[in-house]
Amino acid sequence: MNNLLNSYFVKTHKLEISITIIAVVLFLIYFLGAPHVFTRFPIYRAFMQSMPFFGIIAISATFVVTLGEIDLSFPSIVGITSLIFGIIMTSTDGNFFIAFILATSLGMFAGLVNGLLVTKIGIPSIVATIGTLFFWRGLVNVISQGSGIAIVDVADGTWHHMIFVEKLFGKIPMQFIWFIVLTGLMQWVYRYHKFGNHIHFVGDNKASAQMMGINVDNVKIIAFVQLGFFSALAGIFTMYEMLYFWPTQGEGLMLTTLAAVFVGGTSVFGGKGTIFGTFIGVLIIGSLESGIVALGLSGFYVKFINGLMITVAVTVYALIQRRKS
Amino acid sequence: MAEELLKLQNIYKNFGNVKVLKDVNIKINKGEVVALIGDNGAGKSTLIKVITGVHSPNSGKVFFKEKEVQIKSVAQSRKMGIEAVYQERALCDQQELYRNIFAGREITNSFGFLDIKKQRKEAEKILRDYIGFTSKAITVDSQVMGLSGGEKQGVAFGRSLYFNSDLIVLDEPTMGLSIQETEKVLNFVKGLKNENKSAIFIDHNIIHVYGAADRFIILDRGEVVGEFNKEDISREELVQKMIQLHESGKIKVED
Numbered sequence: 001m002n003n004l005l006n007s008y009f010v011k012t013h014k015l016e017i018s019i020t021i022i023a024v025v026l027f028l029i030y031f032l033g034a035p036h037v038f039t040r041f042p043i044y045r046a047f048m049q050s051m052p053f054f055g056i057i058a059i060s061a062t063f064v065v066t067l068g069e070i071d072l073s074f075p076s077i078v079g080i081t082s083l084i085f086g087i088i089m090t091s092t093d094g095n096f097f098i099a100f101i102l103a104t105s106l107g108m109f110a111g112l113v114n115g116l117l118v119t120k121i122g123i124p125s126i127v128a129t130i131g132t133l134f135f136w137r138g139l140v141n142v143i144s145q146g147s148g149i150a151i152v153d154v155a156d157g158t159w160h161h162m163i164f165v166e167k168l169f170g171k172i173p174m175q176f177i178w179f180i181v182l183t184g185l186m187q188w189v190y191r192y193h194k195f196g197n198h199i200h201f202v203g204d205n206k207a208s209a210q211m212m213g214i215n216v217d218n219v220k221i222i223a224f225v226q227l228g229f230f231s232a233l234a235g236i237f238t239m240y241e242m243l244y245f246w247p248t249q250g251e252g253l254m255l256t257t258l259a260a261v262f263v264g265g266t267s268v269f270g271g272k273g274t275i276f277g278t279f280i281g282v283l284i285i286g287s288l289e290s291g292i293v294a295l296g297l298s299g300f301y302v303k304f305i306n307g308l309m310i311t312v313a314v315t316v317y318a319l320i321q322r323r324k325s
Numbered sequence: 326m327a328e329e330l331l332k333l334q335n336i337y338k339n340f341g342n343v344k345v346l347k348d349v350n351i352k353i354n355k356g357e358v359v360a361l362i363g364d365n366g367a368g369k370s371t372l373i374k375v376i377t378g379v380h381s382p383n384s385g386k387v388f389f390k391e392k393e394v395q396i397k398s399v400a401q402s403r404k405m406g407i408e409a410v411y412q413e414r415a416l417c418d419q420q421e422l423y424r425n426i427f428a429g430r431e432i433t434n435s436f437g438f439l440d441i442k443k444q445r446k447e448a449e450k451i452l453r454d455y456i457g458f459t460s461k462a463i464t465v466d467s468q469v470m471g472l473s474g475g476e477k478q479g480v481a482f483g484r485s486l487y488f489n490s491d492l493i494v495l496d497e498p499t500m501g502l503s504i505q506e507t508e509k510v511l512n513f514v515k516g517l518k519n520e521n522k523s524a525i526f527i528d529h530n531i532i533h534v535y536g537a538a539d540r541f542i543i544l545d546r547g548e549v550v551g552e553f554n555k556e557d558i559s560r561e562e563l564v565q566k567m568i569q570l571h572e573s574g575k576i577k578v579e580d
Contacts (some may be wrong), residue, residue, distance in 0.1 A: 008466070194437045201428050204417035211379060211411055213399035213429030271419040 015265035034294035048176035051286035060230035068270025076136035078250030081232035086149035086245035094154030111228020115221030187275040203270030327354035336385035363544035378402035408490035423448035455483035475506030495526035
């Protein structure tokens with residue numbers, strides 16, 4: 001046992017192990033407290049259906065947080081890109097390719113704006129993205145004039161609807177498959193690609209990274225751009241699931257998404273993080289509401305327990321970090 | 326006549342209205358160790374950042390191996406054969422050693438994915454052969470934050486040797502080091518000459534500088550105010566010059 005605790009794997013994966021234990025304990029509580037719900041499949045299908053929408057963004061946001069930056073504008077990027085997707089789909093009689101390319105391009109453009117404001121103008125990201133949060137949401141309201149867009153006629157029953165949100169073998173929601181694949185891919189990029197490596201160095205120490213020949217500004221800009229892309233993608237998934245655009249789409253994503261990243265163990269100080277942790281963070285945050293209700297507690301407890309989870313998790317990480325240094 | 330490696334001609338550098346470098350001319354030959362001395366704010370750090378591509382000069386010419394060059398980035402200066410060893414800041418604390426050694430010039434496949442195996446193997450070689458780390462506590466997977474100041478400096482030196490650079494730029498290489506570690510660093514600097522490599526270094530401590538350098542360039546408020554070969558000036562005289570500069574803002578040049 002002692003050997004196991006001192007092994008290289010354990011030493012280098014303390015965060016991942018802690019978060020996994022927290023998740024296992026949580027699901028054990030669900031399981032024991034509400035066996036009638038958690039021994040049956042539908043609750044898991046519901047999880048697989050709902051988690052990917054914010055999960056995809058959380059995975060992508062882990063890159064930005066590892067930089068020591070933050071992006072608060074993604075809920076509005078989801079809004080504006082969904083709106084554009086809806087408009088193009090309905091006006092082209094369901095031309096998926098044009099709608100997809102324009103919506104994701106707009107997402108990347110919004111990310112580029114964030115990146116330029118932070119690097120070239122020098123506005124702290126928390127301030128710059130509050131600005132763009134309001135800007136893009138405001139634009140959604142102006143363009144949509146407050147009304148929604150139904151895409152059910154042009155999207156329902158199409159092959160794209162199938163590959164985005166229908167059920168594989170009638171059981172597994174496709175968005176969950178995409179979420180798993182993207183998580184794996186992003187984990188690979190995060191740890192083993194030059195870009196992921198540079199994210200860690202810039203987040204760790206900007207000045208050092210620059211002296212080592214890393215283009216700090218470019219790394220940051222690309223990080224914001226990819227978050228814009230994945231926000232658009234999450235918006236498109238939501239559109240297919242709901243077959244409807246509504247002007248507040250994306251609002252309410254902010255806290256769950258960032259909570260998943262921080263509960264997952266990525267440091268707000270930058271330089272260290274884990275995609276796997278964010279994934280588990282998504283499972284935790286995404287299951288709390290149904291879990292709590294299934295346990296027989298009233299819905300009023302949801303926020304309270306959410307807050308408790310986040311506080312406990314970040315306290316554990318802070319303690320691990322302090323013992324190290 | 327010694328072969329010229331680096332020449333800076335009429336270099337000016339401003340940050341906004343502040344003129345940090347004013348008409349700086351210096352030359353470094355192959356196999357020569359040059360010490361850059363001067364008070365805080367004299368422009369030493371800016372000057373070496375011009376050489377390593379962190380800053381671009383506002384005007385002036387840079388010659389490397391007798392060819393005019395424009396050093397626009399750190400990556401470019403490294404490619405040319407200039408390697409910087411920055412005190413402490415050379416490494417990122419929370420990242421593993423093998424990642425630090427190759428930061429900014431990772432060994433990758435054509436898709437940009439890291440060849441972790443090769444990086445670790447090469448890093449192992451650097452630790453063993455170039456630095457001579459024998460401690461089992463330090464491996465290529467160690468995070469930098471657990472290392473002492475001297476060990477960090479050692480890694481930075483090892484890295485510069487591994488990449489086989491012609492000119493090594495050392496920023497305050499002995500700051501914060503123990504006496505033994507300082508000795509190691511100075512030996513390293515002296516060892517460079519045997520390989521016909523050049524070095525330029527900044528140090529506050531004239532005693533360190535004197536032992537290791539062939540030539541001293543004194544900077545004051547952005548200008549070169551004195552230049553001495555070691556055979557022409559004793560340690561005491563050099564100290565006197567610095568005190569004089571500090572008190573009067575001028576250096577008397579007798580010859």
